[in-house]
Amino acid sequence: MADLKPGFNPLFLREEDLREGMELLFFAYRDFLAEADQVLARNGLGRAHHRALYFIGRHPGITVSELLKLLRITKQSLSRVIGDLTAKEMITQKPGLRDRRRRHLTLTPRGAEVERDVTARQRAVLARAYRQAGAEAVGGFRKVLAGLIGGEERKRFTPETGTPPRRPGRVPASGGR
Amino acid sequence: MADLKPGFNPLFLREEDLREGMELLFFAYRDFLAEADQVLARNGLGRAHHRALYFIGRHPGITVSELLKLLRITKQSLSRVIGDLTAKEMITQKPGLRDRRRRHLTLTPRGAEVERDVTARQRAVLARAYRQAGAEAVGGFRKVLAGLIGGEERKRFTPETGTPPRRPGRVPASGGR
DNA sequence: TCATATATGTCAACGTGGCTGACCTGAAAC
DNA sequence: GTTTCAGGTCAGCCACGTTGACATATATGA
Numbered sequence: 223m224a225d226l227k228p229g230f231n232p233l234f235l236r237e238e239d240l241r242e243g244m245e246l247l248f249f250a251y252r253d254f255l256a257e258a259d260q261v262l263a264r265n266g267l268g269r270a271h272h273r274a275l276y277f278i279g280r281h282p283g284i285t286v287s288e289l290l291k292l293l294r295i296t297k298q299s300l301s302r303v304i305g306d307l308t309a310k311e312m313i314t315q316k317p318g319l320r321d322r323r324r325r326h327l328t329l330t331p332r333g334a335e336v337e338r339d340v341t342a343r344q345r346a347v348l349a350r351a352y353r354q355a356g357a358e359a360v361g362g363f364r365k366v367l368a369g370l371i372g373g374e375e376r377k378r379f380t381p382e383t384g385t386p387p388r389r390p391g392r393v394p395a396s397g398g399r
Numbered sequence: 400m401a402d403l404k405p406g407f408n409p410l411f412l413r414e415e416d417l418r419e420g421m422e423l424l425f426f427a428y429r430d431f432l433a434e435a436d437q438v439l440a441r442n443g444l445g446r447a448h449h450r451a452l453y454f455i456g457r458h459p460g461i462t463v464s465e466l467l468k469l470l471r472i473t474k475q476s477l478s479r480v481i482g483d484l485t486a487k488e489m490i491t492q493k494p495g496l497r498d499r500r501r502r503h504l505t506l507t508p509r510g511a512e513v514e515r516d517v518t519a520r521q522r523a524v525l526a527r528a529y530r531q532a533g534a535e536a537v538g539g540f541r542k543v544l545a546g547l548i549g550g551e552e553r554k555r556f557t558p559e560t561g562t563p564p565r566r567p568g569r570v571p572a573s574g575g576r
Numbered sequence: 577t578c579a580t581a582t583a584t585g586t587c588a589a590c591g592t593g594g595c596t597g598a599c600c601t602g603a604a605a606c
Numbered sequence: 607g608t609t610t611c612a613g614g615t616c617a618g619c620c621a622c623g624t625t626g627a628c629a630t631a632t633a634t635g636a
Contacts, residue, residue: 235529240522243525243529243537245556246545246556247525247544249548250548251424251547252471253548254424268591297614297615298616301614302592302615304614321613322603345417345418348547350546353412360416362532362537362538363536363543366528366529366536367423367427368427369527369531369532370428370430371426445621447622462584464582475587475625476624478584498582499632500583501583579635580633581635585629586627586630595618595619597618598617601612602612604610605611
C-alpha cells in the first residue's frame, strides 16, 4: 500500500488530481472558517479561543496539559487564551482533588452559549456540504481526512482498530437528532 | 435543500457526526500542513510565501491583483510577501505589454525548485491518504470539500454545473504520471 | 488635453496567535 | 527537609494578517 510505481498509479493519484485536492482543502478550509469568524469577532474572540472553548465543551474538566496535547501549541500560547476566557467568564478553573497542581477546565453557561453559537455556524456550513454531497460521499470524505491525520489523534477517527464502526450506511433511524 | 426538519435528517447529519467532521477537518488540515512547514522553514519562508509561490507556479504571468483575489488577503500583506520572494530571487516581476501598470509574476528556476519541494511534500501526504482511502472515497472527499467552498472559487471545482460526479476513471491522462 | 479611474506600492500602526526563555509553585522523591 | 520536576505564568519576539492614508504611474474617456 505504501508505494506504487508511477506508471501503475491509479488515475486519482496523478499530480494534477493531487494538486486539485490540495487546492480544494485550502479553499474549503478557508471558507469553512470564514463564517464562524464573524461570530467570534462579535464576541471579541479569535479562532484560538474557539478551539479551546470547543474542546473544553467536549471534554468538561479537561486539564490544561491535556488540552495542550490536543491543540499542539505551547503552554504559553494556551495560557493566554485561557486567561482571556477566564477574564470573560466563559470558563472556570478548579484545582484537581488528587493532584492540586492540575486545573480542570469547564465552560460557564456563558461560555457554553458562545461555543454553541460559533460551532452551530460551522456545523451548518458543514451540514450543507454534507447534504449536497450525500451519505456516501461523506463516508469518503471522512476516510480521506482520517488518513491525513498523523500520530495520536488518528486513532480517534479510525473505525477499525479503535472506535466502533461508524460506517456511512449504518443503522437507520432512532436518535435521528 | 436548505433545511430539513430535524426528525427527517439523515443520520450523517446528526450533531455528533457533524462535530466529528469538524474535528476531522481541523486535525487533518493541521497535519497536512505540518510537514511542509518544515521544508519552508529551512528556506526561510512561511506559509504565506508558499501560497504565493504555488499560485504563481500554477498561473505563470499572473498579476498581483489576480493573486490577491485568489488569496483573499490585503495588498499590503501580499506586497510584503512579494517583496520577500523577489529579494530571495524566487519570483520575477515584469510589466504588462498592454497595460504596463500590471506586474506579471513568474517563478524563477530557484522559486520553482522550492515550490516543487514544498508542494511535493504536501502531495505525498495527500497521496498516501488517497491511496489508503481508495478512489471512491476520494470522490466523496472532493465532493464534500467542493460543497464547502463558497463564492467564485466554487466553480473551479464543480466540473459540470450539476456536479456529475467526477468519477475516478475519467479522462485517460496524457501528462499522466 | 485634462479628469478620472485603475493597478500598484509604501509607510505606519496595530491585532492575533504562534514561539522561546526565565521563572514560580505545588507535589513528590530521596 | 531539600531537591526534583511537572504544571503553569510572565515577558518579549516573530509571522502574517488587518486598516488607513497617501504616492505614482498608467489607461481611458470627455
